[in-house]
Amino acid sequence: MIRINQSKFLFFPILFLMFSLVIQSQKRGKISETETIKTTPKLVVGIVVDQMRYDYLTRFYHHYGDDGFKRMVNEGFNCKNNHFNYAPTSTGPGHASVYTGTTPATHGIIGNNWYDKLNDVEVYCASDDSYASVGTTTAAGQMSPHRMNVTTITDQLRLHTQMRGKTIAIALKDRGAVLPGGHTANAAYWFQGHDEGKWVTSSYYMDQLPKWVNDFNASGKVQSYKKAWNTLKDINTYQESGLDNNNYEGLFEDETTPTFPHSTPNLLDKTKDFEFIKAIPYGNSLTADFAIEAIEKEQLGADTITDFLAISFSSTDYVGHKYGVNSKEVQDTYLRLDKDLARLFKTLDKRVGEGEYTVFLTADHAAINVPAYLKDQKIPAGYIEKTDMAGFSDFLKYTYGTEDIVKDYSNFQFFLDHKIIKNLDLQLREVQERIANEVLGYSFVDRVYTGYQMRQNNYTTGIPYILQNGYHQKRSGDILVVAKPGFISYPKTGSTHGSPQIYDTHAPLLFFGKGIKKGSTVERTEIPDIAPTIAALLGIAFPNGTTGKPISKVLE
Incomplete structure (x- = not known):
C-alpha cells in the first residue's frame, strides 16, 4: 500500500499563492512609488x-x-x-x-x-x-x-x-x-x-x-x-x-x-x-x-x-x-x-x-x-530724526578731510567711494570699521556691521545671520546699520517695514x-x-x- 502525505500536496499550492501575493505586492509597491514621486495639480x-x-x-x-x-x-x-x-x-x-x-x-x-x-x-x-x-x-x-x-x-x-x-x-x-x-x-x-x-x-x-x-x-x-x-x-x-x-x-x-x-x-x-x-x-x-x-x-x-x-x-x-x-x-x-x-x-x-x-x-x-x-503704551519705540546724525558730516571732514568719502546712504547702508579711499592711501577695512564705530554711538542705533564682516564670517543665527542673507557682495553697501527695536525712519502716522x-x-x-x-x-x-x-x-x-x-x- 502506498501511503499518500496530503500535507505535501497542500503545501505547494499554498507556497505558490504566497509567492504570487509577494510578486503582486512588489508590483503594487512600484506603482505606488511611481505615483507618489510627484503630484500634478492642474x-x-x-x-x-x-x-x-x-x-x-x-x-x-x-x-x-x-x-x-x-x-x-x-x-x-x-x-x-x-x-x-x-x-x-x-x-x-x-x-x-x-x-x-x-x-x-x-x-x-x-x-x-x-x-x-x-x-x-x-x-x-x-x-x-x-x-x-x-x-x-x-x-x-x-x-x-x-x-x-x-x-x-x-x-x-x-x-x-x-x-x-x-x-x-x-x-x-x-x-x-x-x-x-x-x-x-x-x-x-x-x-x-x-x-x-x-x-x-x-x-x-x-x-x-x-x-x-x-x-x-x-x-x-x-x-x-x-x-x-x-x-x-x-x-x-x-x-x-x-x-x-x-x-x-x-x-x-x-x-x-x-x-x-x-x-x-x-x-x-x-x-x-x-x-x-x-x-x-x-x-x-x-x-x-x-x-x-x-x-x-x-x-x-x-x-x-x-x-x-x-x-x-x-x-x-x-x-x-x-x-x-x-x-x-x-x-x-x-x-x-x-x-x-x-x-x-x-x-x-x-x-x-x-x-x-x-x-x-x-x-x-x-x-x-x-x-x-x-x-503712548510705555513700550520703547521712536522715530529717527535728521538731527540724530547731525555730527556725521563733521566727523567725516575731520577724519578724512572730505564728506565725499561716503557716496550714498540707502536701505540703512552706507556706500563708500573706494577710489577716494585708495587715493588717500587708506585701507577699506579700517575705514569701514572707523565709520561703523562712529555710527554705533548715535542714539537710535542698536548695532552696526561692516561689509568686511559680511564677507568674512559665516553667521548662523540672530540679526547678523539675517543681514548676511540680505548682503549681496556686488550690490550691497560698506556699512550696515540696525536701528533699535521699535525705531523707524518714517512719518508719525501709519506703519512701515524693512x-x-x-x-x-x-x-x-x-x-x-x-x-x-x-x-x-x-x-x-x-x-x-x-x-x-x-x-x-x-x-x-x-x-x-x-x-x-x-x-x-x-x-x-
Missing part, C-alpha cells in the same frame, strides 16, 4: 499678501467666513513660525525670495530701490528702459525681471513642461507681478492708476494686450470701485483694533479725521485719478476680479499640463502704511480680502476642479506697530489643495523654503539659486 496658485503679519490671521479669525482664510487653515497646512531670514524686508526682495527659493545675497534684489555702486546711479528693482510700455503711453510698462540673477519656481515649471505650462502673474504693483512671473512668464500685468485706471504690461512679454485684457479695461469695472469706503460689518464689532479716531493714522485729501466712512469728495468726484483705488480694499477686489478673468480667458488649469497663477494683493500694504497695524481700516481690509479669497477659491473649484489645484499664501514682509502708539526685527519678519505661510497634508507646525520655516517645497511637490528642478529646503511636513 494649476498652482501662489498668493502674496503685501504687508501681512502672521497675527492678522489669528486676530481677525472669528470674523472670517468659512471659505477664505479659514478654508486654507482647516483644509490645508499652517506654518505658524514662518519668517523672512534676510533684510531689508520690503516688497521687491520679498516677492523675489518667495519665488526664487533664496535670499537677496543670491538673487540680487536687495531692495525696492538701491544705489547701483557700479554705475553710480539709483535703480528700481523692476525697471528696464530697453522695453516699451504696452497698454499705456506712460513709462509705467518699462519693466522686466532682468535685475533678478536666478530662476524662479515659475521659470522651472515652464522649463520642465517644455514651455507648455502657462505662467500668468498679476498685481497692482509692477514689482509684485514682474518678479514672481520670473524670466519666462507668458504674461505679467500690473495696474496703472493715475488718470488711466488700466491693467498694463511690458513689451518684454508681448507687443499688445490680449483682447480679454482690453475688454476688461473697457468694461467699467475699475470705475465701479471708485466709491466710498465704509466698514463691511458694524464697526462696533471690530474689537480687535484700536479707536477709529486717533492720532496715529493718516488722512486722505479733504479729510479732517481718519474715520469711516472714507468718502473724500475731491477724489470720488474726479472722473480720473484712479490711484485712490490702490489705497482702499477695493484694490484687492479689483485684483481678484482680474485674476478670475485670467483663469477663464487664459484657460488656466484646463488640461493636464500644470499652469501657474501668481497673484499679489497690494492694497493691504497701502492701507497699512496709511493707517497702521492696529487700525480698524486694516481689520476691515482683511475681512474684505477674506471674501475675495473665497470668490477666488470658488472659481478655482468650478473652473479647475476641487482637489485639482494647489495654493500657497504668504506675505512679502510684515510690519511694525505705529511707534507713536507704542510710546528691518531685520521679528515684527517685520514673522509672516503667514499656508498651503492647501492637491498634494498638501492637513495640519500645522510651530517649527521654524523660512521664506526661501516655499519654492523648493512646491518644486518637490511637482517633481521638478529647484530654482537654480535655491538655498531653502522643502518643508516635508507640508507634503502628503
Whole structure:
C-alpha cells in the first residue's frame, strides 16, 4: 500500500499563492512609488499678501467666513513660525525670495530701490528702459525681471513642461507681478492708476494686450470701485483694533479725521485719478476680479499640463502704511480680502476642479506697530530724526578731510567711494570699521556691521545671520546699520517695514489643495523654503539659486 502525505500536496499550492501575493505586492509597491514621486495639480496658485503679519490671521479669525482664510487653515497646512531670514524686508526682495527659493545675497534684489555702486546711479528693482510700455503711453510698462540673477519656481515649471505650462502673474504693483512671473512668464500685468485706471504690461512679454485684457479695461469695472469706503460689518464689532479716531493714522485729501466712512469728495468726484483705488480694499477686489478673468480667458488649469497663477494683493500694504497695524481700516481690509479669497477659491473649484489645484499664501514682509502708539503704551519705540546724525558730516571732514568719502546712504547702508579711499592711501577695512564705530554711538542705533564682516564670517543665527542673507557682495553697501527695536525712519502716522526685527519678519505661510497634508507646525520655516517645497511637490528642478529646503511636513 502506498501511503499518500496530503500535507505535501497542500503545501505547494499554498507556497505558490504566497509567492504570487509577494510578486503582486512588489508590483503594487512600484506603482505606488511611481505615483507618489510627484503630484500634478492642474494649476498652482501662489498668493502674496503685501504687508501681512502672521497675527492678522489669528486676530481677525472669528470674523472670517468659512471659505477664505479659514478654508486654507482647516483644509490645508499652517506654518505658524514662518519668517523672512534676510533684510531689508520690503516688497521687491520679498516677492523675489518667495519665488526664487533664496535670499537677496543670491538673487540680487536687495531692495525696492538701491544705489547701483557700479554705475553710480539709483535703480528700481523692476525697471528696464530697453522695453516699451504696452497698454499705456506712460513709462509705467518699462519693466522686466532682468535685475533678478536666478530662476524662479515659475521659470522651472515652464522649463520642465517644455514651455507648455502657462505662467500668468498679476498685481497692482509692477514689482509684485514682474518678479514672481520670473524670466519666462507668458504674461505679467500690473495696474496703472493715475488718470488711466488700466491693467498694463511690458513689451518684454508681448507687443499688445490680449483682447480679454482690453475688454476688461473697457468694461467699467475699475470705475465701479471708485466709491466710498465704509466698514463691511458694524464697526462696533471690530474689537480687535484700536479707536477709529486717533492720532496715529493718516488722512486722505479733504479729510479732517481718519474715520469711516472714507468718502473724500475731491477724489470720488474726479472722473480720473484712479490711484485712490490702490489705497482702499477695493484694490484687492479689483485684483481678484482680474485674476478670475485670467483663469477663464487664459484657460488656466484646463488640461493636464500644470499652469501657474501668481497673484499679489497690494492694497493691504497701502492701507497699512496709511493707517497702521492696529487700525480698524486694516481689520476691515482683511475681512474684505477674506471674501475675495473665497470668490477666488470658488472659481478655482468650478473652473479647475476641487482637489485639482494647489495654493500657497504668504506675505512679502510684515510690519511694525505705529511707534507713536507704542510710546503712548510705555513700550520703547521712536522715530529717527535728521538731527540724530547731525555730527556725521563733521566727523567725516575731520577724519578724512572730505564728506565725499561716503557716496550714498540707502536701505540703512552706507556706500563708500573706494577710489577716494585708495587715493588717500587708506585701507577699506579700517575705514569701514572707523565709520561703523562712529555710527554705533548715535542714539537710535542698536548695532552696526561692516561689509568686511559680511564677507568674512559665516553667521548662523540672530540679526547678523539675517543681514548676511540680505548682503549681496556686488550690490550691497560698506556699512550696515540696525536701528533699535521699535525705531523707524518714517512719518508719525501709519506703519512701515524693512528691518531685520521679528515684527517685520514673522509672516503667514499656508498651503492647501492637491498634494498638501492637513495640519500645522510651530517649527521654524523660512521664506526661501516655499519654492523648493512646491518644486518637490511637482517633481521638478529647484530654482537654480535655491538655498531653502522643502518643508516635508507640508507634503502628503
